[in-house]
Amino acid sequence: MINKVDEQDWPQRSRELAHLLARAGMGDRACFALLYERTSGHLLAVVLRIQRNRALAEDLLQEVYISVWKASGSFDAARSQPLTWLTHIARNRAIDSLRRAQTQPQLESTTRDDDDERPDASEAQADSAPGPLELLGLASQKRELSACMERLTAPQRQSVALAFFDGLSHAEVAAQLREPLGTVKSWVRRALATLKGCLDRAAVKDEQNKQKAT
């Protein structure tokens, strides 16, 4: 099951949310509750990609919204879109939780030899959720990035999708793809550089379309 993505959806939703966030920043609990209602499903989905344990993911979501309430007064709508800001906070918290987990005693072996049963990237998720590559493909398709994305090699695409959507570190991506760490690092770096070009051009295009529409 993949959510349909409207390419104009993100900025549009953000405009509505900016009002709620501004009100929350002034101490308006009702608006904060509405903000939660409108965004918690998305943020939980983001966190769950990275932290697969649902109970832990919900604990993180709780921490995320408590931070959001406390920081809502400092949100600057002129510099950032609310949904972008919220998603970043959620991802950050999820990534930090992995770091915390790593400093705790490991119950599971993390060695991955050739007999390792860890699935490869294309089937990284046992459930029906789309894989990271599929998500990247979908996201780029909706924003007409497909052609641009084709400039990435398959391993570059795979590395950046695993890192971004599933919160894998360079070392984890390397282990999963069974490639040297240095190689993976340069794949991710080049993939991000290419994406930057694509996404910036897409943003300009979105802006032009918006101006045409108004």
Next chain:
Amino acid sequence: MDYADPKLADSLAATYVAGTLRGPARRRFESLLPSHPALQGAVQDWQGRLMPLTSALKPDAPSAAVWQRIEAALWPAAAVQPWWQKLSLWRSLSGAALAAVVGLAVLVSTPPPAQAPVVVVLQSLPGQGGQPGLAGGVVASFSGDGRALVARPLMPVSLETDRVLELWWAKAEGPPKSLGLIKADGTTVLSRGQLPGGLKGSGLDHMAVSIEPPGGSPTGKPTGPVVYYGKVQL
């Protein structure tokens, strides 16, 4: 390192936002952020590029317990309920106390019946968590046709500097509607103090005053504590 170097700032921000910057390096980067505008700008640019990609994810609704835990953590004193439910809770729980309030919170109407002005006295309600309520009360006087309204606190109300008083009316059922902001220390003539259908036809059942942010409730419903309440008997 020269964090003002745009290339360095850009590549660090990319790994930070993409999530591959980990461990001590990630913490160091975060501690640098507040004092390096160039890094902040680069981070914001990368957030703007990458975060919308997550819209490909299907939303996954959290369980109801998450919101309850958020509320309990943020506002432990107030078991936060919609304002109106809170009122009915008080009504049922403290029947005796409220009976007294209702008894006092009345109207004085003088003949002739058709065009008599109506005065509603709104009594102080107890504060949250057993705190004493605000002193005094608020008097609201409607002209007989319900088109003019004057309100004033019985004694000056001291509020935090960034808070105002807002006056509400409601029918026996249904959400409260704003009549406008009132002065904490004097008489206010409310231009919006008009009841649809006049005083009799409006279905006016009770009135309340809540504490709101400057400019009044942003939602059209009371958001702050209800501090004065008065039942109306027409």
